[in-house]
Amino acid sequence: MKTQRAQGPKTLMGKRRTAAKNESSASYQKRRQEIAEAGVRVFDRLGFQGASISAVAAELGIDRASIYYYISSKEELFDEVIRTVIERNAEMAERIRRSDAPPRDKLHELIVALMKSYGDHYPLIYIYIRENLSHVSDKRSAWSTQMRALNHIVEDAIIAIIEEGEASGAFRAAGDPRVLAYGVLGVVGWTHRWFRPADSALSAEEIGRVYADMLIDGLTRPSTP
Known part of the structure; x- marks a missing residue:
């Protein structure tokens, strides 16, 4: 029987992301805004289908894993x-x-x-x-x-x-x-x-x-x- 990976707030990263959102610290919001702006550039250049979290991370010059602290998926980023x-x-x-x-x-x-x-x-x-x-x-x-x-x-x-x-x-x-x-x-x-x-x-x-x-x-x- 296949087990499904927990999503969103149920995961450790999801809990941290939710907690960070609730804190609304200036540094968190600043980085989230930077990610959103990078996402705009990536979506403009690659389109939704071609875009990825990796591409957004590369646009910012940071590790992909760092993005997931702020955004769970490219779908969430597109919505953002x-x-x-x-x-x-x-x-x-x-x-x-x-x-x-x-x-x-x-x-x-x-x-x-x-x-x-x-x-x-x-x-x-x-x-x-x-x-x-x-x-x-x-x-x-x-x-x-x-x-x-x-x-x-x-x-x-x-x-x-x-x-x-x-x-x-x-x-x-x-x-x-x-x-x-x-x-x-x-x-x-x-x-x-x-x-x-x-x-x-x-x-x-x-x-x-x-x-x-x-x-x-x-x-x-x-x-x-």
């Missing part, structure tokens, strides 16, 4: 570097959706805010977009479900704003609001193929304004006969 930004964007989208601003202003603000977030947290969200949830193992299904739920908050916010604009006459009925919302997200998301803050003549926020003006112009321009 991605989740906060995705949650903030979902909260931001919901806040804009619920505001009293006109639909045109809300959609403009949301598009600019999303693009600005991509730039402010570069390359985190681009890594997330490139990876696609299908690249994450089956063991991460609960995590994948949570991430999809956060994505749906952003999608639903855009859909609701477009529907509100159509109902008020601010936007013309240009098509299925969900399809239009996917178009908005596609335009912003496609920047992962070419946008590099260090090399760009325009900031992420400026690019967001260009896209917002273009997309809203398409929703407000009268249909051709």
